[in-house]
Amino acid sequence: MKWLRDQSLAPIVRKVEAGERLTFDEGMQLFHTHDLNALMRLANMRKEALHGDKVFFVHSMRLEFTNICYVGCTFCAFAAHKGEERAWDYSPEEVAAQVRKRYLPGITELHMSSGHHPNHKWEYYPAMVRELREAFPDLQVKAFTAAEIEHLSRISKKPTLEVLRELQDAGLSAMPGGGAEIFADRVRKQVAKNKVKAEKWLQIHSEAHSLGMRTNATMLYGHIETLEERLDHMDRLRTLQDDSMSRYGGGFHAFIPLAFQPLGNTLAQNLGKTDFTTGLDDLRNLAVARIYLDNFPHIKGYWVMIGSELTQVSLDWGVSDIDGTIQEEHIAHAAGATSPMKLSEAGMIRMIQHAGRTPVLRDAYYNELETFPRPDAEAAD
Numbered sequence: 001m002k003w004l005r006d007q008s009l010a011p012i013v014r015k016v017e018a019g020e021r022l023t024f025d026e027g028m029q030l031f032h033t034h035d036l037n038a039l040m041r042l043a044n045m046r047k048e049a050l051h052g053d054k055v056f057f058v059h060s061m062r063l064e065f066t067n068i069c070y071v072g073c074t075f076c077a078f079a080a081h082k083g084e085e086r087a088w089d090y091s092p093e094e095v096a097a098q099v100r101k102r103y104l105p106g107i108t109e110l111h112m113s114s115g116h117h118p119n120h121k122w123e124y125y126p127a128m129v130r131e132l133r134e135a136f137p138d139l140q141v142k143a144f145t146a147a148e149i150e151h152l153s154r155i156s157k158k159p160t161l162e163v164l165r166e167l168q169d170a171g172l173s174a175m176p177g178g179g180a181e182i183f184a185d186r187v188r189k190q191v192a193k194n195k196v197k198a199e200k201w202l203q204i205h206s207e208a209h210s211l212g213m214r215t216n217a218t219m220l221y222g223h224i225e226t227l228e229e230r231l232d233h234m235d236r237l238r239t240l241q242d243d244s245m246s247r248y249g250g251g252f253h254a255f256i257p258l259a260f261q262p263l264g265n266t267l268a269q270n271l272g273k274t275d276f277t278t279g280l281d282d283l284r285n286l287a288v289a290r291i292y293l294d295n296f297p298h299i300k301g302y303w304v305m306i307g308s309e310l311t312q313v314s315l316d317w318g319v320s321d322i323d324g325t326i327q328e329e330h331i332a333h334a335a336g337a338t339s340p341m342k343l344s345e346a347g348m349i350r351m352i353q354h355a356g357r358t359p360v361l362r363d364a365y366y367n368e369l370e371t372f373p374r375p376d377a378e379a380a381d
Contacts, residue, residue, distance in 0.1 A: 006035035009042075016042045016291060019049065024235060027292045031227045031284065043287035043318030050297065051320045053374070055357045057348045058364065060109040060324030061102055065090045065128065069115025071147075073181075073192045074267035079115050089117065092128040096135045103136070106345070109324060109364040110136075112143035113178050122156035126170035133171030140173040140364035146204040147179030150196040160200075161207045168211055174364050175208050177216030177256055183236055184229040191223065191267055202240050209244040209251040214365065216300075217252050221285060222260035222277035223267060230285070234292050241295045253366055254298035254321055257285045259305040282306045283317045290318025297366070308343065308351060315355045321362075322348065 001013060012026050022030075030039060066089040069079035080087035090098060099110060110132065125144070132141055144152070144167065152167075153160045164172075181191055183198035196204070205215050219233050237255065244251025259277040262268040290299045301319035303311040311322050325343050343351075345361075349372050352359040359372040 003041065004035065004038050006033045006038060009033060009035060009038050012291075013038070013042065016045055019294075021294050022292055024231060027231045027234070027288060028228065030288045030291060031231065036280070036284070039284065039287045039291075040317050043290040044316055046290050046294070047299070047318045047320050053357050054320065054360045054371075055315055055352045055355075056298065056321040056360045056362045056366065056368075057345075057352070058109050058324040058362050059104075059106045059345055060111055061099065061104075061107050062111050062324075063095065063098055063102075064114045065095050065098075065112060066114045066117050066120075068117050070118045071116050071192070071194045073195060074190065074265060074270070082118070092124065092131040095128050096131045099132065099136060099139070104325075107139065107325075108369070109140050109142055111176060111324070112141070113145050113148065113176050116148065116151045120155070122152060122158075125152055126166055129167060129170040129172050141171060142174040142176055142364050143167075143172060145176055145178035146201040147196040149175075149204050150200055160204050161210075164204070164208055164211055164213070168213060172213070174213060174253075175205070175215040177218040177252075177254075180218045180233070181220045182225045182229055183233045184225065187223075187225045187229055191220075198236070202236060205252070206240060206244060209248045212248070212250075214250055214253050216254045216256055217296075218256045218258050220258045220260060222281065223273075224271070231288070231292070234289060238293055238295060241293075245295060252296055254300045255289050255293050255296050256300040256302050256323075257282075257289060258302060261305065277306075279306075279310050279313075282310060283314060286314050286319055287317045303343065308347075312351050312355050315352065315357050322351070324348075 001010060004010060004013065008029065012022060012029065015022060033039060067080045068082055068087050068089050071079070129141055129143070132139065149160050149163055152163045156163060179196055180201055181188060188198060205217070208215050217237050219230065221230055237252065241251045259282055262273045262276060286299055286301060293299065298321040299318050300321040300323055301311040301314040302323050325345055325348065349359045353372070353375045356374065358374050360368050361370040362368055
C-alpha cells in the first residue's frame, strides 16, 4: 500500500477490500485521518463495488404545498406563520394545478415535503395524494417526512402505521428522508426540540419498510454536532437498515447528508455563524458515509446544498446518486443555498459524463430507465 500515507488505516483498507463492516472506532478514524487520498480511494472502492462507474439521477419536480409551520426548528428559514405575506398554502386542487404548470415531459418523481400546518384536517393529505395520482397516474409521489407523518398521526388520532397505510392506499409511492436532522438528544433539543424524536423517526421508517415502501435518510451537519454524533447518526441508520433488510427484504434507498445553510435562521444567528461548510468537510462526510454505511445502496450528493461543482467532484468520493432536476426548490434556498433552483436533464448528464462516469436516469424506485454513454465511449463511436 505505497499510496497509504496514514498507516493506521491499513486494517481498514483490508476490511474495505474484503467487503467487511467497519466498527464505530474505525469510522471515527476515517473522520480524523489527514490522509484524504486514502479516504477518497476507499470510498470510491466501496461505491464501485456496488455500482461500477454508474451515477444515478432522476427527472423530478420538487413542490412544497405549504410553508406554514408551527414547529419552530432553529435551523429553518423556510417556515412562515399564517397571515404572513410570504406564506402560501395550496388546496389539493391547487397542488395539482402547480404540478401541471411546472410539468415537463419525462418527469417521473414528485418530491413533496412541507411545513406542519396547524389547521389542516387529516383528510386533506390523502385527498391531495389521490388528486395527484388521478391527474398524473404515471407520476411517483414521494412525500411526507417522518416528522410530517408523526404530525398527521396526532391530528388524525391514528397510529403512524395506519397513517402510512392509508397514504399508501391513496397512492403514496415512497418517503423522503427529511426530519432526521441529528439523532443525538443533546443536539436535537437545541435545533428541533418540537420535532419528531429520533426513536420515533426510526420507528416510522421501519413501519414504512414493513409496508414495502422504500425511503431515504438524511443527516443535517455542520452546525453544533460533533463528529461522534454524526457517526452515531449513521450507526443508528445502519442498524435499522440491517433490521429492515432481514425482516422486509428492503429499506432505505439512499443516505443524504445535508450541509447546514447558515443564513436567515435563529440557530446561525445565535451561533454568530455565517460561514458554510467547507468542501473538504462535505467530501469527508460523504466518503465516511459510503464506507461506513455498507448496507445502503446509495450515498447521495445533494447538489442543492453543496453546489453542482462540488457534487461533480464527490463522484470520486463514494457518491452514486446526485438527486434530480427538481424544477424549483425553496427550503434550502431560504437559508442561503447559492445553487440554482433547478438543473436540466442535459446539465445533469454533462456533469456526470465530465467526471468520467456513466449517467443513469432512474425513477423513484431506482429502476434504471436510460443509460447514457461516457465521454470516452462517445469519442470511440
